[in-house]
Amino acid sequence: MTREDPSKDEINKHRHFSFRLNFFFFCIFLLFSILIVRLALLQFVEGKALSEEEGRMKSMHHSIPSIRGTIFDQKEYPIAESISTQSLFYTIEPGKKDQDAIVELAKKIETIFKDYGDPKKPMTAQEIIKKMDVGYDLEKNKTKEPSPYAVPRRIKADLINTEIAFLSEHRDELPGIEIQEESIRQYNDKTIAVQLVGYLKSFSTARSDNGREFYREKAKSNDLTEDYLDTEDVGFDGIEFMYQSELRGKNGVKTYPVNAAQKIVGPVSLIKPDKGNNLYLTINKDVQLETENAIMEHLEYIRSPARDRWSYAPNATTGYAVAMEVDTGKVVAMASMPDYNPNVWKGGISPEDYDNLKFFFGNGTISEVRPPYKDQKELNKHPTSLVYLGSTIKPLTVLLGLNEKLMGINETYNDTGTFSYGKDNNAKLSNSDGKVNGHINALKAIQYSSNTYMSAMIGNRLYFKPNTNGLEVWNNYMERFGLGVVTGSGLIGESPGFKEYNETNKKYGPQAALIPASWGQMGKYTTLQLAQYVTMLGNRGKKLKPQFVDKITTYDGQPIKGFTPEVLSEESFQTRL
Numbered sequence: 001m002t003r004e005d006p007s008k009d010e011i012n013k014h015r016h017f018s019f020r021l022n023f024f025f026f027c028i029f030l031l032f033s034i035l036i037v038r039l040a041l042l043q044f045v046e047g048k049a050l051s052e053e054e055g056r057m058k059s060m061h062h063s064i065p066s067i068r069g070t071i072f073d074q075k076e077y078p079i080a081e082s083i084s085t086q087s088l089f090y091t092i093e094p095g096k097k098d099q100d101a102i103v104e105l106a107k108k109i110e111t112i113f114k115d116y117g118d119p120k121k122p123m124t125a126q127e128i129i130k131k132m133d134v135g136y137d138l139e140k141n142k143t144k145e146p147s148p149y150a151v152p153r154r155i156k157a158d159l160i161n162t163e164i165a166f167l168s169e170h171r172d173e174l175p176g177i178e179i180q181e182e183s184i185r186q187y188n189d190k191t192i193a194v195q196l197v198g199y200l201k202s203f204s205t206a207r208s209d210n211g212r213e214f215y216r217e218k219a220k221s222n223d224l225t226e227d228y229l230d231t232e233d234v235g236f237d238g239i240e241f242m243y244q245s246e247l248r249g250k251n252g253v254k255t256y257p258v259n260a261a262q263k264i265v266g267p268v269s270l271i272k273p274d275k276g277n278n279l280y281l282t283i284n285k286d287v288q289l290e291t292e293n294a295i296m297e298h299l300e301y302i303r304s305p306a307r308d309r310w311s312y313a314p315n316a317t318t319g320y321a322v323a324m325e326v327d328t329g330k331v332v333a334m335a336s337m338p339d340y341n342p343n344v345w346k347g348g349i350s351p352e353d354y355d356n357l358k359f360f361f362g363n364g365t366i367s368e369v370r371p372p373y374k375d376q377k378e379l380n381k382h383p384t385s386l387v388y389l390g391s392t393i394k395p396l397t398v399l400l401g402l403n404e405k406l407m408g409i410n411e412t413y414n415d416t417g418t419f420s421y422g423k424d425n426n427a428k429l430s431n432s433d434g435k436v437n438g439h440i441n442a443l444k445a446i447q448y449s450s451n452t453y454m455s456a457m458i459g460n461r462l463y464f465k466p467n468t469n470g471l472e473v474w475n476n477y478m479e480r481f482g483l484g485v486v487t488g489s490g491l492i493g494e495s496p497g498f499k500e501y502n503e504t505n506k507k508y509g510p511q512a513a514l515i516p517a518s519w520g521q522m523g524k525y526t527t528l529q530l531a532q533y534v535t536m537l538g539n540r541g542k543k544l545k546p547q548f549v550d551k552i553t554t555y556d557g558q559p560i561k562g563f564t565p566e567v568l569s570e571e572s573f574q575t576r577l
Contacts, residue, residue: 059255062253065251066251066252067276073281074280074284077188079192081186084183086158086159087180088163088177090132090155103129106128112167121156121347131155132153157346186346191339193281193288194339194342195365196363196548200236215234234248243552246276250273251273252274254269277552284332284333291323295320299317299319320364323531324531368495371384389530391519393520398442400477406461407458413440415437418434421455440453445457459514463511471501482532487529488546489545489548494526497526532544542570543569547565549563
């Protein structure tokens, strides 16, 4: 047997190893070449198409409004609550925006509402198309950019049973139509503190140019839990607006992947909404209703021709009242009468209802509200809800006089029933009925409600006090007691009142302003300002913030927040005998 040369074996092994190594490197080179070519194709050939595809694949987010919290009175009587209802929604089907088909669908729905719906709530095909938000208006022959296709549009809320039954049975004949459960606001039929509680409007209206700045800012938010739907009802006035964030709760969010046609192409994920919180007002339902009834009965009483000339008021149509706890600032009653049923706002108020009720929406206890006279000339003849203080100012007038050392508490004045002032004493005023009170001090002047005492001893003396701007002093006291400035209640639209004495000063001088002001003229204020002022007198100088909410709880009744009296300022006086 011949033995092979070991050197040849070594050479063969080395060749095999070199071949395998070269083959390995060749494979690596080939793979990298393929990868580079593929990347080049992706970038330069298929890049544009892939970018477009990527742009077509994205997630859509749809906010789900929560159930609004309930508003109770202080004894847990429901004033405003959200109830479950069925509403009809429309979602544009991908690729199906044919105008003729949509018009046909709208006409079908119009017929269904007419045949099976509430005859008091008809809807025309044109109105339905507007609600469908498909991007055009047949009536005006205009087009616009519609909302995202995947967002459902509410066509009609609060469907009745016959509508629900027919729509459900014929669902396949109505493409894009779906019935969904949602909540609507229901106000108590007893109409309790209506203008204080307020009402709701759709978010699209609330954020409009004539709406609220708060909602215009919310429309800019990128927080999905705060994202408002245009069809969502939001607080627009009163407590409903003031506590919108607490009552609303937090949105839920529905997320789903869609393609360029906005067709859902994957599984939907859902974050459930958090229910809104409940409010327990300081309003006492029984006191409130008694107050409202008393106002309406008194209006009827003074309109009766059988009354004497002092109480007969044939044109009296409105009345306002506020009951406020002296030591806490809690408002137990706030009545602006006549009121109305705020359920008219549900689903959008009709033009007819708005025209009939427009004089009663405003809260006349905090703002200037005009009486219900549609004729402007007639309207100008009647006072608004801002009223003169009258004799209620006299305790403060005396406090001012004592504190400014204009007179002593036991100093007497001979009240002859009249008082003359001005150049050559050509201006003259009198007590009610010209009553003569004789020699009276400050206490008796308040008791007898003497106009002449207030004028002579305080108004006139303040005018003549050396080195003193009497009108400036008067204005300072008024504002310290909450007159001529807002009360700090937090209610939207609150008026500071009208300082008529400033206008009179410009025309006739400070004496002509100070003397009538001293017994309750020259300044018009709201009922809430008067209540805060009188409360301040009653608690000896503490200006309390008017409070309307006693506590806040979760929707399920768990306590969140309570409220304690809030002193805005405090006054003290030193008097001399």
